[in-house]
Amino acid sequence: MIYLDNAATTYPKPREVYRKWQAAMSVYGANPGRSGHEFSIKTAEAVFESREICAELFGAAVENTIFTLNCTHALNFAIKGVARRGCHFVTSDMEHNAAIRPVYAAVKATGGSCTMFEVTEDAAQTVKNAERAFRPNTVALVCTAASNVIGLRTPVRELAALCKRRGVCFILDAAQGAGVLPITLADGVNIICAAGHKGLYGPMGTGLLITDGKFPLSTIIEGGTGSASESVLQPDFTPDRFESGTINAAGVVALGEGVRFVKRRTPEAILEHELALCERFCAAADKLDGIVLYNKITPQNRGKYAPVVSFNFESLPSEEGARLLSENGFYMRGGLHCAPLAHKKIGTIIGGTIRFSPSAFNTAREVDLLIVTLKKLRYNT
Secondary structure (H helix, E strand, C coil): CEECECCCCCCCCCHHHHHHHHHHHHHCCCCCCCCCCHHHHHHHHHHHHHHHHHHHHHCCCHHHEEEECCHHHHHHHHHHHHCCCCCEEEEECCCCHHHHHHHHHHHHHHCCEEEEECCCCCHHHHHHHHHHHCCCCEEEEEEECECCCCCEECCHHHHHHHHHHHCCEEEEECCCCCCCCCCCHHHCCCEEEEECCCCCCCCCCCEEEEECCCCCCCCCCCCCCCCCCCCCCCCCCCCHHHCCCCCCHHHHHHHHHHHHHHHHHCHHHHHHHHHHHHHHHHHHHCCCCCEEECCCCCCCCHHHECCCEEEEECCCCHHHHHHHHHHCCEECEEECCCCHHHHHHHCCCCCCEEEEECCCCCCHHHHHHHHHHHHHHCCCC
16 A cells, blocks of 8 residues: 555654554543543643644644644634624635635625635735735635645745735635644744644644634634633633533644654655655656646745645546556545635546645655556556
Protein backbone atom coordinates (compact mmCIF):
# COMPACT_ATOMS: atom_id res chain seq x y z
CA MET A 1 0.00 0.00 0.00
CA ILE A 2 1.21 3.48 -0.91
CA TYR A 3 -1.02 6.06 0.77
CA LEU A 4 -1.27 9.42 -1.01
CA ASP A 5 -4.58 10.72 0.36
CA ASN A 6 -3.11 12.95 3.05
CA ALA A 7 -5.30 15.94 2.20
CA ALA A 8 -8.17 13.84 3.60
CA THR A 9 -6.24 12.68 6.66
CA THR A 10 -2.56 11.99 7.19
CA TYR A 11 -1.43 8.38 7.40
CA PRO A 12 0.64 7.05 8.96
CA LYS A 13 0.88 9.20 12.05
CA PRO A 14 4.21 9.61 13.88
CA ARG A 15 4.86 6.65 16.19
CA GLU A 16 4.75 8.86 19.25
CA VAL A 17 1.16 9.86 18.39
CA TYR A 18 0.06 6.21 18.44
CA ARG A 19 1.91 5.58 21.68
CA LYS A 20 0.46 8.67 23.36
CA TRP A 21 -3.10 7.85 22.26
CA GLN A 22 -2.84 4.28 23.57
CA ALA A 23 -1.37 5.47 26.87
CA ALA A 24 -4.00 8.19 27.19
CA MET A 25 -6.82 5.64 27.16
CA SER A 26 -5.52 4.26 30.46
CA VAL A 27 -3.22 6.87 32.02
CA TYR A 28 -5.54 9.81 31.26
CA GLY A 29 -8.85 8.02 31.56
CA ALA A 30 -10.67 10.40 33.93
CA ASN A 31 -12.84 13.34 32.93
CA PRO A 32 -10.64 16.48 32.88
CA GLY A 33 -11.87 19.50 34.81
CA ARG A 34 -14.89 17.67 36.22
CA SER A 35 -13.51 16.28 39.49
CA GLY A 36 -11.00 17.19 42.17
CA HIS A 37 -9.41 13.77 42.49
CA GLU A 38 -5.87 13.03 41.35
CA PHE A 39 -6.90 11.01 38.27
CA SER A 40 -8.97 13.89 36.90
CA ILE A 41 -6.28 16.45 37.69
CA LYS A 42 -3.64 14.36 35.91
CA THR A 43 -5.82 14.21 32.79
CA ALA A 44 -6.52 17.94 32.94
CA GLU A 45 -2.78 18.63 33.15
CA ALA A 46 -2.13 16.50 30.06
CA VAL A 47 -4.87 18.34 28.15
CA PHE A 48 -3.39 21.67 29.23
CA GLU A 49 0.07 20.63 27.99
CA SER A 50 -1.44 19.82 24.61
CA ARG A 51 -3.25 23.17 24.60
CA GLU A 52 0.03 24.92 25.33
CA ILE A 53 1.94 23.29 22.45
CA CYS A 54 -0.91 24.01 20.02
CA ALA A 55 -1.08 27.63 21.16
CA GLU A 56 2.66 27.98 20.70
CA LEU A 57 2.53 26.70 17.11
CA PHE A 58 -0.06 29.32 16.13
CA GLY A 59 1.25 32.17 18.28
CA ALA A 60 -1.92 32.23 20.39
CA ALA A 61 -2.80 32.70 24.03
CA VAL A 62 -3.40 29.36 25.73
CA GLU A 63 -6.89 30.36 26.86
CA ASN A 64 -7.82 31.28 23.28
CA THR A 65 -6.82 27.85 21.97
CA ILE A 66 -10.02 25.81 21.84
CA PHE A 67 -10.34 22.11 21.08
CA THR A 68 -13.07 21.07 18.67
CA LEU A 69 -14.12 17.83 16.99
CA ASN A 70 -12.65 18.85 13.62
CA CYS A 71 -12.09 21.88 11.39
CA THR A 72 -15.74 21.90 10.30
CA HIS A 73 -16.82 22.19 13.94
CA ALA A 74 -14.44 25.13 14.43
CA LEU A 75 -15.64 26.89 11.27
CA ASN A 76 -19.27 26.60 12.39
CA PHE A 77 -18.39 28.16 15.74
CA ALA A 78 -16.54 31.03 14.08
CA ILE A 79 -18.89 31.78 11.17
CA LYS A 80 -22.16 31.51 13.07
CA GLY A 81 -20.54 33.18 16.07
CA VAL A 82 -19.90 36.45 14.19
CA ALA A 83 -23.18 36.46 12.22
CA ARG A 84 -25.84 39.03 12.99
CA ARG A 85 -29.09 40.10 11.37
CA GLY A 86 -28.67 41.36 7.82
CA CYS A 87 -24.92 40.67 7.79
CA HIS A 88 -22.73 40.12 4.76
CA PHE A 89 -19.93 37.58 4.28
CA VAL A 90 -17.09 37.56 1.76
CA THR A 91 -15.68 34.20 0.64
CA SER A 92 -13.39 32.92 -2.10
CA ASP A 93 -14.29 30.82 -5.13
CA MET A 94 -12.29 27.85 -3.78
CA GLU A 95 -14.03 27.21 -0.48
CA HIS A 96 -14.67 23.76 0.94
CA ASN A 97 -18.22 22.87 1.97
CA ALA A 98 -17.00 23.01 5.58
CA ALA A 99 -16.85 26.79 5.16
CA ILE A 100 -19.39 27.66 2.48
CA ARG A 101 -22.26 25.67 3.98
CA PRO A 102 -22.05 27.37 7.42
CA VAL A 103 -21.80 30.73 5.63
CA TYR A 104 -24.97 30.07 3.67
CA ALA A 105 -26.72 28.71 6.76
CA ALA A 106 -25.80 31.90 8.63
CA VAL A 107 -26.97 34.04 5.71
CA LYS A 108 -30.28 32.21 5.59
CA ALA A 109 -30.80 32.50 9.34
CA THR A 110 -30.01 36.22 9.49
CA GLY A 111 -31.46 37.45 6.21
CA GLY A 112 -27.96 38.36 5.14
CA SER A 113 -25.91 37.85 1.97
CA CYS A 114 -22.62 36.56 0.66
CA THR A 115 -20.25 37.63 -2.14
CA MET A 116 -17.50 35.44 -3.62
CA PHE A 117 -14.23 36.71 -5.04
CA GLU A 118 -11.83 35.07 -7.46
CA VAL A 119 -8.47 33.76 -6.26
CA THR A 120 -5.66 33.93 -8.81
CA GLU A 121 -1.91 33.22 -8.80
CA ASP A 122 -1.43 37.01 -8.60
CA ALA A 123 -1.68 37.91 -4.90
CA ALA A 124 -2.28 41.62 -5.55
CA GLN A 125 -5.12 40.87 -7.95
CA THR A 126 -6.67 38.44 -5.49
CA VAL A 127 -6.70 41.12 -2.78
CA LYS A 128 -8.27 43.62 -5.20
CA ASN A 129 -10.94 41.07 -6.05
CA ALA A 130 -11.64 40.53 -2.35
CA GLU A 131 -11.81 44.26 -1.59
CA ARG A 132 -14.38 44.80 -4.34
CA ALA A 133 -16.59 42.23 -2.63
CA PHE A 134 -16.74 44.15 0.67
CA ARG A 135 -19.86 46.04 1.70
CA PRO A 136 -20.65 48.36 4.63
CA ASN A 137 -22.34 45.45 6.46
CA THR A 138 -19.57 42.88 5.87
CA VAL A 139 -18.87 41.07 9.14
CA ALA A 140 -16.27 38.54 8.04
CA LEU A 141 -14.04 37.33 5.26
CA VAL A 142 -14.03 33.53 5.33
CA CYS A 143 -11.20 32.08 3.28
CA THR A 144 -9.22 28.88 2.84
CA ALA A 145 -5.46 28.98 3.30
CA ALA A 146 -5.08 26.72 0.26
CA SER A 147 -7.42 24.83 -2.03
CA ASN A 148 -7.83 21.17 -1.15
CA VAL A 149 -8.29 20.45 -4.88
CA ILE A 150 -5.50 22.32 -6.68
CA GLY A 151 -3.38 23.54 -3.77
CA LEU A 152 -3.54 27.20 -4.84
CA ARG A 153 -2.69 29.35 -1.82
CA THR A 154 -4.45 32.54 -0.83
CA PRO A 155 -2.39 35.62 0.19
CA VAL A 156 -3.18 35.32 3.89
CA ARG A 157 -1.16 38.27 5.20
CA GLU A 158 -2.42 40.64 2.52
CA LEU A 159 -6.03 39.60 3.09
CA ALA A 160 -5.53 40.00 6.83
CA ALA A 161 -4.25 43.55 6.30
CA LEU A 162 -7.32 44.30 4.16
CA CYS A 163 -9.65 43.01 6.89
CA LYS A 164 -7.85 45.08 9.52
CA ARG A 165 -8.27 48.25 7.44
CA ARG A 166 -11.98 47.54 7.03
CA GLY A 167 -12.59 46.43 10.63
CA VAL A 168 -13.78 43.00 9.46
CA CYS A 169 -13.14 39.63 11.09
CA PHE A 170 -10.83 37.35 9.09
CA ILE A 171 -11.70 33.67 9.54
CA LEU A 172 -9.10 31.34 8.01
CA ASP A 173 -9.89 27.75 7.07
CA ALA A 174 -6.46 26.22 7.67
CA ALA A 175 -7.47 22.59 7.07
CA GLN A 176 -4.99 22.39 4.17
CA GLY A 177 -2.44 24.76 5.67
CA ALA A 178 -1.93 24.07 9.36
CA GLY A 179 1.32 22.20 9.96
CA VAL A 180 2.55 22.84 6.41
CA LEU A 181 2.21 26.56 5.77
CA PRO A 182 3.63 29.05 8.28
CA ILE A 183 0.28 30.21 9.67
CA THR A 184 0.09 32.15 12.94
CA LEU A 185 -2.04 34.91 14.48
CA ALA A 186 0.95 37.21 13.85
CA ASP A 187 -0.11 37.17 10.18
CA GLY A 188 -3.11 39.27 11.23
CA VAL A 189 -5.69 36.49 11.07
CA ASN A 190 -8.38 36.84 13.74
CA ILE A 191 -9.60 33.24 13.85
CA ILE A 192 -7.75 30.14 12.64
CA CYS A 193 -9.73 26.94 12.20
CA ALA A 194 -7.65 23.78 11.82
CA ALA A 195 -8.06 20.03 11.48
CA GLY A 196 -6.06 18.07 14.02
CA HIS A 197 -5.92 14.93 11.89
CA LYS A 198 -4.34 16.38 8.74
CA GLY A 199 -1.11 18.42 8.72
CA LEU A 200 -0.91 18.37 12.52
CA TYR A 201 -0.71 14.54 12.48
CA GLY A 202 -3.20 14.03 15.30
CA PRO A 203 -6.07 11.54 15.49
CA MET A 204 -9.38 11.96 13.72
CA GLY A 205 -11.97 13.60 15.94
CA THR A 206 -9.69 16.54 16.81
CA GLY A 207 -9.66 20.13 15.63
CA LEU A 208 -8.75 23.64 16.78
CA LEU A 209 -10.38 27.04 16.99
CA ILE A 210 -7.65 29.64 17.55
CA THR A 211 -8.75 33.23 18.18
CA ASP A 212 -7.04 36.50 18.95
CA GLY A 213 -10.09 37.50 21.01
CA LYS A 214 -10.79 40.70 19.06
CA PHE A 215 -14.16 39.52 17.76
CA PRO A 216 -16.46 38.05 20.43
CA LEU A 217 -18.36 34.98 19.26
CA SER A 218 -21.86 33.98 20.24
CA THR A 219 -22.31 30.29 21.00
CA ILE A 220 -24.10 27.63 18.98
CA ILE A 221 -23.68 24.91 21.63
CA GLU A 222 -24.15 25.31 25.36
CA GLY A 223 -23.76 22.86 28.20
CA GLY A 224 -21.58 21.59 31.01
CA THR A 225 -18.08 23.02 31.15
CA GLY A 226 -16.93 22.12 34.64
CA SER A 227 -16.74 25.84 35.39
CA ALA A 228 -19.32 28.42 36.52
CA SER A 229 -21.62 25.49 37.26
CA GLU A 230 -23.81 27.59 39.57
CA SER A 231 -25.10 29.62 36.59
CA VAL A 232 -27.64 28.64 33.93
CA LEU A 233 -25.69 30.84 31.50
CA GLN A 234 -22.78 29.66 29.39
CA PRO A 235 -19.40 30.96 30.65
CA ASP A 236 -18.21 34.11 28.89
CA PHE A 237 -14.52 33.17 29.02
CA THR A 238 -12.46 30.94 26.77
CA PRO A 239 -11.77 28.10 26.26
CA ASP A 240 -14.69 26.98 28.45
CA ARG A 241 -17.24 29.01 26.47
CA PHE A 242 -16.72 26.76 23.44
CA GLU A 243 -15.88 23.43 25.07
CA SER A 244 -19.26 22.25 26.30
CA GLY A 245 -19.42 18.63 27.33
CA THR A 246 -16.58 16.17 27.72
CA ILE A 247 -13.78 16.72 25.22
CA ASN A 248 -11.92 13.96 23.38
CA ALA A 249 -9.18 13.87 26.00
CA ALA A 250 -7.22 10.96 24.52
CA GLY A 251 -7.40 12.52 21.05
CA VAL A 252 -6.36 15.93 22.37
CA VAL A 253 -3.38 14.50 24.23
CA ALA A 254 -2.28 12.60 21.11
CA LEU A 255 -2.79 15.74 19.01
CA GLY A 256 -0.23 17.45 21.21
CA GLU A 257 2.30 14.79 20.17
CA GLY A 258 1.44 15.40 16.51
CA VAL A 259 2.09 19.12 16.94
CA ARG A 260 5.39 18.38 18.68
CA PHE A 261 6.38 16.29 15.65
CA VAL A 262 5.53 19.20 13.34
CA LYS A 263 7.48 21.65 15.49
CA ARG A 264 10.54 19.39 15.58
CA ARG A 265 10.55 18.83 11.82
CA THR A 266 9.22 22.39 11.20
CA PRO A 267 6.38 23.30 8.82
CA GLU A 268 8.96 24.79 6.43
CA ALA A 269 10.86 21.49 6.10
CA ILE A 270 7.65 19.48 5.73
CA LEU A 271 6.40 21.86 3.03
CA GLU A 272 9.72 21.67 1.17
CA HIS A 273 9.63 17.85 1.22
CA GLU A 274 6.01 17.58 0.08
CA LEU A 275 6.36 20.21 -2.66
CA ALA A 276 9.43 18.41 -3.98
CA LEU A 277 7.34 15.24 -4.31
CA CYS A 278 4.58 17.19 -6.07
CA GLU A 279 7.10 18.70 -8.47
CA ARG A 280 8.50 15.24 -9.20
CA PHE A 281 5.02 13.89 -9.86
CA CYS A 282 3.99 16.81 -12.07
CA ALA A 283 7.18 16.77 -14.13
CA ALA A 284 6.77 13.08 -14.94
CA ALA A 285 2.96 12.90 -15.24
CA ASP A 286 2.87 15.91 -17.57
CA LYS A 287 4.81 13.88 -20.15
CA LEU A 288 2.31 11.01 -20.16
CA ASP A 289 -0.27 10.86 -22.92
CA GLY A 290 -3.67 10.03 -21.47
CA ILE A 291 -3.03 11.79 -18.14
CA VAL A 292 -4.48 15.27 -17.52
CA LEU A 293 -3.02 17.59 -14.86
CA TYR A 294 -5.24 20.39 -13.56
CA ASN A 295 -2.48 22.15 -11.65
CA LYS A 296 1.26 21.88 -12.17
CA ILE A 297 3.66 22.60 -9.34
CA THR A 298 7.04 23.68 -10.67
CA PRO A 299 10.22 25.25 -9.23
CA GLN A 300 8.98 28.58 -10.61
CA ASN A 301 5.50 28.61 -9.02
CA ARG A 302 5.98 26.44 -5.92
CA GLY A 303 5.58 29.44 -3.57
CA LYS A 304 1.98 29.82 -4.73
CA TYR A 305 0.88 26.27 -3.96
CA ALA A 306 0.30 23.87 -1.11
CA PRO A 307 1.29 20.24 -1.83
CA VAL A 308 -1.86 19.05 -3.62
CA VAL A 309 -2.20 18.05 -7.29
CA SER A 310 -5.37 17.12 -9.18
CA PHE A 311 -5.24 14.86 -12.23
CA ASN A 312 -7.30 12.37 -14.21
CA PHE A 313 -7.04 9.58 -16.70
CA GLU A 314 -8.22 11.23 -19.90
CA SER A 315 -10.67 8.43 -20.65
CA LEU A 316 -12.01 7.61 -17.15
CA PRO A 317 -14.20 9.28 -14.52
CA SER A 318 -12.15 10.23 -11.47
CA GLU A 319 -13.75 7.72 -9.13
CA GLU A 320 -13.10 4.90 -11.61
CA GLY A 321 -9.51 6.04 -12.00
CA ALA A 322 -9.04 6.17 -8.22
CA ARG A 323 -10.53 2.67 -7.92
CA LEU A 324 -8.13 1.36 -10.56
CA LEU A 325 -5.17 2.90 -8.75
CA SER A 326 -6.40 1.45 -5.46
CA GLU A 327 -6.44 -2.02 -6.99
CA ASN A 328 -2.79 -1.44 -7.88
CA GLY A 329 -1.84 -0.36 -4.36
CA PHE A 330 -2.07 3.45 -4.58
CA TYR A 331 -4.64 5.07 -2.30
CA MET A 332 -5.96 8.43 -3.50
CA ARG A 333 -9.35 10.08 -3.53
CA GLY A 334 -11.45 10.67 -6.62
CA GLY A 335 -14.51 12.92 -6.89
CA LEU A 336 -15.37 16.46 -5.81
CA HIS A 337 -13.51 16.37 -2.47
CA CYS A 338 -16.40 18.27 -0.79
CA ALA A 339 -15.27 21.36 -2.73
CA PRO A 340 -17.64 21.92 -5.68
CA LEU A 341 -16.63 25.60 -5.95
CA ALA A 342 -13.02 24.69 -6.70
CA HIS A 343 -14.08 22.09 -9.24
CA LYS A 344 -16.38 24.58 -10.92
CA LYS A 345 -13.41 26.96 -11.06
CA ILE A 346 -11.21 24.45 -12.94
CA GLY A 347 -14.00 22.93 -15.05
CA THR A 348 -14.26 19.54 -13.35
CA ILE A 349 -17.60 19.96 -11.58
CA ILE A 350 -18.90 16.97 -13.58
CA GLY A 351 -16.69 14.03 -12.73
CA GLY A 352 -14.20 15.58 -10.32
CA THR A 353 -10.52 14.68 -10.16
CA ILE A 354 -8.07 12.25 -8.58
CA ARG A 355 -6.06 13.99 -5.88
CA PHE A 356 -2.36 13.40 -5.22
CA SER A 357 -1.46 14.65 -1.73
CA PRO A 358 1.77 13.45 -0.07
CA SER A 359 2.83 13.71 3.56
CA ALA A 360 6.08 13.97 5.48
CA PHE A 361 6.38 10.17 5.29
CA ASN A 362 6.09 9.68 1.53
CA THR A 363 9.19 9.20 -0.59
CA ALA A 364 10.49 9.94 -4.10
CA ARG A 365 10.57 6.20 -4.78
CA GLU A 366 6.84 5.98 -4.10
CA VAL A 367 6.20 8.79 -6.57
CA ASP A 368 8.31 7.01 -9.18
CA LEU A 369 6.35 3.79 -8.63
CA LEU A 370 3.11 5.72 -9.12
CA ILE A 371 4.37 7.09 -12.44
CA VAL A 372 5.31 3.58 -13.59
CA THR A 373 1.80 2.42 -12.69
CA LEU A 374 0.18 5.35 -14.51
CA LYS A 375 2.22 4.50 -17.61
CA LYS A 376 0.90 0.96 -17.50
CA LEU A 377 -2.73 1.77 -16.65
CA ARG A 378 -3.25 4.51 -19.21
CA TYR A 379 -3.08 1.92 -21.99
CA ASN A 380 -5.72 -0.24 -20.30
CA THR A 381 -8.36 2.45 -19.81
